[in-house]
Amino acid sequence: MSFNTPLDLRYAESHEWVRVEGDEVVVGITDYAQDALGDIVYVELPAVGATFNAGDVFGVIESVKASSDLYAPVSGEVTAVNTDLEDDQAPINSDPYGAGWILRMKSSGEESALLDAAAYEKHVAEQQH
Amino acid sequence: MLKQTPLYAQHVALGARMVEFGGWNMPVQYSSILEEHAAVRSTAGLFDISHMGRFIVSGADAEAFLQHITTYDVAKIAVGQSNYSLLCHPHGGIIDDIFIYHLPDEYLVVVNASNRDKDWTWFQQHAEDFDVTLEDRSDSWAMLAIQGPIAEALLNAADDVEADDLTYLPFHGVALCRLFGVDGLIARTGYTGEDGFELFFSAGHAPLIWESLLTLGQSAGLKPCGLGARDSLRFEPCLALYGHEIADDINPYEARLGWVVKLNKGDFIGRDALQRIKQAGPSRRLVGFEMVERGVPRGGxxxxxxxxxxxGAVTTGMPAPTLSKPLGLGYVPVASAHTDSEFDVIIRGKSVRARVVKTPFYAARYKK
Known part of the structure; x- marks a missing residue:
């Protein structure tokens, strides 16, 4: 099984991706993560203005089969959440790096410490043993 | 080492995600649980359920033996019919839920995959005083389920399916059949809340039957379905799953399975305890609930x-695909078990309000 892992993004070991856009970062879950979870039918998102440290649980994502925590890949304040996902979660499965984005945070600069695409693919391959 | 069904290679070739279930390496989904679930509700789905246990009980005392170890009145199951039943401990707790098929001269008993060894041992331990022969056909036979509103039409349309006309096979009926040239058994039983069939035949023919059925039904919407959809499909009509709604420390009255216990049929294992439990009334009950506040309940x-x-605790919970909302089953004290009574489900440390609703969530559409 191969997954889409865009080269211009950074990745957390907990399977979130980060895209730097100006002084903000956009956060979502990876193609590997959406495939492993299956059909996503529910998301619980934080409020705009909430702040998290890297590794904090910031939300929950639920498929028919399982519920899974979402972890902040970097520290910072939430500046926007994708409220469209509250009514229709399908974009997380169909377009995880685009319309399936989850939230935006103020950039803390920590994203450079995250995995690059090659390192994330290696991490995924190890998880699949 | 996980066990594999005779269709393991077919599952892998179809790109199924394989998971461990009760010691078996089984497909949890092929495409998507939602798609597979919807196929069974609207057209049909095909399941490999060869991991379940299949025992043959024969001999002069076959009926008396099954009367002794199960709770349903086996004398009421005519030849060519089948029924749900329970194996109970002397204390009334449920060892397993089973299906008993009355064949000419013998009974076929289908048990849960995770309980195969436990049940086989239980059968053997209690067979000594009876003139019965027990045979474990679990490995020599394969078992498929084809479930959904077009299952009957699909099978009737297959030129080489001979089971007379399946239109006349009643709910819970079982008959000899010839399927794609292979002799087997077909029963109008299942675990999805839809009309459908379960098929039994020699394990070596499993790939031929599986592939022929998929080819036959492809253009009509038949999909291979994994254990994920099997669970969500049984959850909506509130069919119990061993290890969740029923277990060794749960009795049938709590589980709302009192209708499967026939106290007047004569003595059987667990009867005295079950009579006492029924008279006293259970202290807790299985209920179905919806969420008043946002959240998804999960088993445990x-x-x-x-x-x-x-x-109490949740036994099964999920976002129910057909009903499009999170629902749950769980045990609560009788005082909290009436419709509209409210309680909190603790979801990751947070109290989330829930309300008891009538069950089943989804009314089964069996052929009557």
């Missing part, structure tokens, strides 16, 4: 009273 989550007292 604690249930607290609205005052914060621990009172």
């Amino acid at each position: 989550y604690p249930i607290h009273s609205v005052d914060g007292e621990p009172i």
Whole structure:
């Protein structure tokens, strides 16, 4: 099984991706993560203005089969959440790096410490043993 | 080492995600649980359920033996019919839920995959005083389920399916059949809340039957379905799953399975305890609930009273695909088990309000 892992993004070991856009970062879950979870039918998102440290649980994502925590890949304040996902979660499965984005945070600069695409693919391959 | 069904290679070739279930390496989904679930509700789905246990009980005392170890009145199951039943401990707890098929001269008993060894041992331990022969056909036979509103039409349309006309096979009926040139058994039983069939035949023919059925039904919407959809499909009509709604420390009256216990049929294992439990009334009950506040209940989550007292636990919960909302089943004290009574499900440490609703969530559409 191969997954889409865009080269211009950074990745957390907990399977979130980060895209730097100006002084903000956009956060979502990876193609590997959406495939492993299956059909996503529910998301619980934080409020705009909430702040998290890297590794904090910031939300929950639920498929028919399982519920899974979402972890902040970097520290910072939430500046926007994708409220469209509250009514229709399908974009997380169909377009995880685009319309399936989850939230935006103020950039803390920590994203450079995250995995690059090659390192994330290696991490995924190890998880699949 | 996980066990594999005779269709393991077919599952892998179809790109199924394989998972461990009760010691078996089984497909949890092929495409998507939602798609597979929807196929069974609207057209049909095909399941490999060869991991389940299949025992043959024969001999002069076959009926008497099954009367002794199960709770249903086996004398009421005519030849060519089948029924749900329970194996209970002497204390009344449920060892397993089973299906008993009355064949000419013998009975076929289907048991849960995870309980195969436990049940086989239980059968053997209690067979000594009876003139019965027990045979484990679990490995020599394969078992498929084809479920959904077009299952009957699909099978009737297959030129080489001979089971007379399946239109005349009643609910829970079982008959000899010839399927794609292979002799087997077909029963109008299942675990999805839809009309459908379960098929039994020699394990070596499993790939031929599986592939022929998929080819036959492809253009009509038949999909291979994994254990994920099997669970969500049984959950909506509130069919119990061993290890969740029923277990060794849960009795049939709590599980709302009193209708499967026939106290007047004569003595059987667990009868005295079950009679006492019925007279006293159970202290807790299985209920179905919806969420008043946002959240998804999952099996194992604690249930607290609205005052914060621990009172029970969720047995199964999920976003129900057909009903498009999160629903749950769980045990609560009888006082909290009536419709509209409210309690909290503890979801990751947070109290989320839930309300008891009538069950089943989804009315089964069996052929009557």
